[in-house]
Amino acid sequence: xxxxxxxxxxxxxxxxxxxxxxxxxxxxxxxxxxxxxxxxxxxxxxxxxxxxxxxxxxxxxxxxxxxxxxxxxxxxxxxxxxxxxxxxxxxxxxxxxxxxxxxxxxxxxxxxxxxxxxxxxxxxxxxxxxxxxxxxxxxxxxxxxxxxxxxxxxxxxxxxxxxxxxxxxxxxxxxxxxxxxxxxxxxxxxxxxxxxxxxxxxxxxxxxxxxxxxxxxxxxxxxxxxxxxxxxxxxxxxxxxxxxxxxxxxxxxxxxxxxxxxxxxxxxxxxxxxxxxxxxxxxxxxxxxxxxxxxxxxxxxxxxxxxxxxxxxxxxxxxxxxxxxxxxxxxxxxxxxxxxxxxxxxxxxxxxxxxxxxxxxxxxxxxxxxxxxxxxxxxxxxxxxxxxxxxxxxxxxxxxxxxxxxxxxxxxxxxxxxxxxxxxxxxxxxxxxxxxxxxxxxxxxxxxxxxxxxxxxxxxxxxxxxxxxxxxxxxxxxxxxxxxxxxxxxxxxxxxxxxxxxxxxxxxxxxxxxxxxxxxxxxxxxxxxxxxxxxxxxxxxxxxxxxxxxxxxxxxxxxxxxxxxxxxxxxxxxxxxxxxxxxxxxxxxxxxxxxxxxxxxxxxxxxxxxxxxxxxxxxxxxxxxxxxxxxxxxxxxxxxxxxxxxxxxxxxxxxxxxxxxxxxxxxxxxxxxxxxxxxxxxxxxxxxxxxxxxxxxxxxxxxxxxxxxxxxxxxxxxxxxxxxxxxxxxxxxxxxxxxxxxxxxxxxxxxxxxxxxxxxxxxxxxxxxxxxxxxxxxxxxxxxxxxxxxxxxxxxxxxxxxxxxxxxxx
Amino acid sequence: xxxxxxxxxxxxxxxxxxxxxxxxxxxxxxxxxxxxxxxxxxxxxxxxxxxxxxxxxxxxxxxxxxxxxxxxxxxxxxxxxxxxxxxxxxxxxxxxxxxxxx
Numbered sequence: 001x002x003x004x005x006x007x008x009x010x011x012x013x014x015x016x017x018x019x020x021x022x023x024x025x026x027x028x029x030x031x032x033x034x035x036x037x038x039x040x041x042x043x044x045x046x047x048x049x050x051x052x053x054x055x056x057x058x059x060x061x062x063x064x065x066x067x068x069x070x071x072x073x074x075x076x077x078x079x080x081x082x083x084x085x086x087x088x089x090x091x092x093x094x095x096x097x098x099x100x101x102x103x104x105x106x107x108x109x110x111x112x113x114x115x116x117x118x119x120x121x122x123x124x125x126x127x128x129x130x131x132x133x134x135x136x137x138x139x140x141x142x143x144x145x146x147x148x149x150x151x152x153x154x155x156x157x158x159x160x161x162x163x164x165x166x167x168x169x170x171x172x173x174x175x176x177x178x179x180x181x182x183x184x185x186x187x188x189x190x191x192x193x194x195x196x197x198x199x200x201x202x203x204x205x206x207x208x209x210x211x212x213x214x215x216x217x218x219x220x221x222x223x224x225x226x227x228x229x230x231x232x233x234x235x236x237x238x239x240x241x242x243x244x245x246x247x248x249x250x251x252x253x254x255x256x257x258x259x260x261x262x263x264x265x266x267x268x269x270x271x272x273x274x275x276x277x278x279x280x281x282x283x284x285x286x287x288x289x290x291x292x293x294x295x296x297x298x299x300x301x302x303x304x305x306x307x308x309x310x311x312x313x314x315x316x317x318x319x320x321x322x323x324x325x326x327x328x329x330x331x332x333x334x335x336x337x338x339x340x341x342x343x344x345x346x347x348x349x350x351x352x353x354x355x356x357x358x359x360x361x362x363x364x365x366x367x368x369x370x371x372x373x374x375x376x377x378x379x380x381x382x383x384x385x386x387x388x389x390x391x392x393x394x395x396x397x398x399x400x401x402x403x404x405x406x407x408x409x410x411x412x413x414x415x416x417x418x419x420x421x422x423x424x425x426x427x428x429x430x431x432x433x434x435x436x437x438x439x440x441x442x443x444x445x446x447x448x449x450x451x452x453x454x455x456x457x458x459x460x461x462x463x464x465x466x467x468x469x470x471x472x473x474x475x476x477x478x479x480x481x482x483x484x485x486x487x488x489x490x491x492x493x494x495x496x497x498x499x500x501x502x503x504x505x506x507x508x509x510x511x512x513x514x515x516x517x518x519x520x521x522x523x524x525x526x527x528x529x530x531x532x533x534x535x536x537x538x539x540x541x542x543x544x545x546x547x548x549x550x551x552x553x554x555x556x557x558x559x560x561x562x563x564x565x566x567x568x569x570x571x572x573x574x575x576x577x578x579x580x581x582x583x584x585x586x587x588x589x590x591x592x593x594x595x596x597x598x599x600x601x602x603x604x605x606x607x608x609x610x611x612x613x614x615x616x617x618x619x620x621x622x623x624x625x626x627x628x629x630x631x632x633x634x635x636x637x638x639x640x641x642x643x644x645x646x647x648x649x650x651x652x653x654x655x656x657x658x659x660x661x662x663x664x665x666x667x668x669x670x671x672x673x674x675x676x677x678x679x680x681x682x683x684x685x686x687x688x689x690x691x692x693x694x695x696x697x698x699x700x701x702x703x704x705x706x707x708x709x710x711x712x713x714x715x716x717x718x719x720x721x722x723x724x725x726x727x728x729x730x731x732x733x734x735x736x737x738x739x740x741x742x743x744x745x746x747x748x749x750x751x752x753x754x755x756x757x758x759x760x761x762x763x764x765x766x767x768x769x770x771x772x773x774x775x776x777x778x779x780x781x782x783x784x785x786x787x788x789x790x791x792x793x794x795x796x797x798x799x800x801x802x803x804x805x806x807x808x809x810x
Numbered sequence: 811x812x813x814x815x816x817x818x819x820x821x822x823x824x825x826x827x828x829x830x831x832x833x834x835x836x837x838x839x840x841x842x843x844x845x846x847x848x849x850x851x852x853x854x855x856x857x858x859x860x861x862x863x864x865x866x867x868x869x870x871x872x873x874x875x876x877x878x879x880x881x882x883x884x885x886x887x888x889x890x891x892x893x894x895x896x897x898x899x900x901x902x903x904x905x906x907x908x909x910x911x912x
Binding site: 780781784785789 | 829832833834841904905907908909910911
């Protein structure tokens with residue numbers, strides 16, 4: 001393959017990680033069983049494998065898997081960046097020039113469906129972000145998973161995940177996007193349930209898989225309809241993005257055709273397809289009402305959380321809708337305040353989710369739980385932005401969010417790692433005399449462990465403080481290294497992580513002017529405000545206000561998280577001894593390097609998207625126009641390219657206000673008066689009943705449990721298991737079995753009487769005859785002779801008589 | 811001239827005596843002797859038929875000569891067996907010689 005041919009080069013991007021997946025799975029993933037009480041191999045009390053024999057990867061297998069996985073990702077990264085830099089060097093890339101190549105993939109009788117790769121501005125920017133984030137996650141995983149007995153498996157799965165994501169990014173048609181999408185679904189299932197010995201982990205895996213599956217089915221329907229529609233229009237079926245999204249005639253046709261279903265509601269074909277595709281994204285990007293899987297997905301190892309929430313899966317959902325935006329907008333013009341049904345849906349769902357998830361994020365105690373809800377909330381920002389028609393702003397926020405959220409997750413992972421380190425330290429020092437109990441109690445573990453932080457009774461957090469010598473694994477008094485109430489004062493223990501977290505957190509909060517998050521969020525608000533001012537569209541104003549409120553909450557809970565985790569004094573002995581094992585350890589290094597890289601992007605990535613008419617900064621960073629905007633807009637046709645919002649003080653001041661206000665409030669509560677050991681969360685009192693409501697996730701999980709899970713469990717237990725399976729099927733089988741037993745008895749009798757009678761009778765008769773007949777065998781020669789003589793006489797007589805008779809007759 | 815049927819009658823009588831002896835005698839030597847009688851009865855037949863039916867052909871006489879030779883050899887072998895049996899069993903009674911059963 002010609003490496004200089006940029007049209008075919010994108011084929012190679014997903015190949016590296018996919019090949020790495022195959023090699024690791026088939027070749028380098030070698031492990032052997034290690035007894036549970038072998039304290040040498042994995043520290044003896046790994047939090048998730050206590051009391052269980054585990055297959056532990058051989059050291060060479062670890063190294064080989066890391067090398068193979070890393071080389072796969074690095075190859076993808078190098079090719080991607082080469083493509084990216086080629087792309088940005090082309091003027092108006094995407095308008096006339098794109099990199100694309102395709103092959104005949106499926107001949108369906110009437111025509112041939114083509115599948116291939118395409119790089120347009122959207123893809124190019126994704127190719128900058130995804131491999132970089134994935135590479136950071138890989139490097140981080142080396143350290144984070146260093147003591148995990150299934151490290152090779154982890155690298156194989158995460159390689160597949162990366163390969164699927166890159167396939168999705170370079171795909172030139174929605175079907176290939178869907179393929180990558182589904183492979184990621186499987187990977188997320190496998191990775192969220194990576195520690196499948198934990199009940200909560202495999203439950204979370206099943207939940208994530210099932211919930212996203214619901215949405216994916218609908219999405220597939222949308223794809224099928226689009227396929228059909230393109231056949232109607234072109235005379236051949238195509239799902240190619242350029243064909244369906246870059247062709248005004250097709251979009252007009254799609255918007256003008258009445259839909260085959262829901263057509264009575266006045267929906268056009270493009271609206272129905274759009275809504276179906278958006279529902280797919282609602283599942284994948286965890287929007288209300290299908291957001292419930294994402295907080296539980298925290299059960300996976302932290303690099304997986306970073307992968308799912310930043311680089312890959314949820315981004316894929318938003319990427320898909322951003323990609324399909326022209327179809328959603330067909331038949332209306334949202335920039336003129338004229339919403340189409342899919343965009344209205346997105347605006348409503350997105351803004352509602354942004355606020356809804358932010359409120360839950362405010363009360364979370366789990367350090368990753370806050371980030372999970374903030375992810376949902378930020379994805380809501382993007383969806384809402386796209387719904388308002390802020391195409392570029394949504395995409396910009398997707399990119400900056402990927403950087404700072406990956407950073408935050410990995411920092412949180414470092415925090416958890418440090419806390420576990422402290423926990424081991426405490427365990428070593430206080431539990432010597434409890435050492436023998438260790439293995440007896442081991443099986444108790446994993447019952448209530450790792451339940452979402454929200455449901456821990458408050459007494460839980462203090463148990464470890466009051467009696468640190470108490471065995472930390474014991475059910476009920478389990479020490480949760482993810483609970484922020486157990487932390488505090490960590491900024492002295494893990495300073496690199498602290499500053500990285502601070503960078504990511506401020507970016508998430510949208511700290512003005514300096515951070516990437518500010519610029520992308522500001523652009524969303526500016527877009528919304530601009531359209532409202534130009535057209536008086538009430539919907540835009542509502543979305544604007546809701547998002548502003550959500551941004552305020554975001555800033556507040558970010559500050560709360562930083563405060564609870566890093567400020568004040570250590571609230572538990574574990575936090576007192578937290579650490580990453582010294583600056584020299586390889587674990588510490590591989591876990592800190594990616595943080596530094598990502599912190600750079602979390603801060604500075606925003607400067608590529610500064611509006612040119614922004615006072616002072618605009619003339620510094622964007623003298624020739626907003627570079628991000630001008631590059632990305634060519635992903636769209638000229639006629640629907642968004643107008644650049646003119647500068648207005650109101651959205652900027654709003655961004656300033658909500659970010660600084662939220663940060664100030666958080667600072668006020670958690671810095672001025674840091675939480676002491678045993679204190680209640682200071683927001684609990686003023687929030688009152690809202691606190692419980694938010695802590696219990698608006699009872700959404702309970703609702704789903706009641707409406708879907710419980711009935712289906714009841715259905716499977718009572719109807720399927722008891723009635724159908726045990727009653728009908730087993731009953732029928734038992735009946736058949738009994739019938740066969742009866743028949744068998746019958747045949748048995750027949751067998752004994754007839755067959756045995758005959759077959760025993762014959763030899764018996766022969767035997768009797770032999771007994772009788774052997775009496776002539778006397779051994780006396782004279783008797784034999786006598787018989788012979790008698791026989792001779794008889795034969796002679798017969799001969800004579802017969803001869804005589806014959807002569808007489810004849 | 812003596813007619814043929816007289817020769818045949820003598821031979822038949824002799825054969826019957828021999829058969830009777832073979833079947834009834836207890837002594838093995840006597841049994842052997844009876845066998846000789848039967849053989850000689852056959853010889854009479856052979857010679858008689860030769861003389862009356864094909865006097866120009868010598869095959870009848872030659873046949874009888876063969877029977878003599880065979881009878882002599884048979885007697886020799888038979889006596890040897892009897893002596894061997896006697897050495898083992900101290901008896902020449904055919905009733906004791908019933909090993910053929912096994």
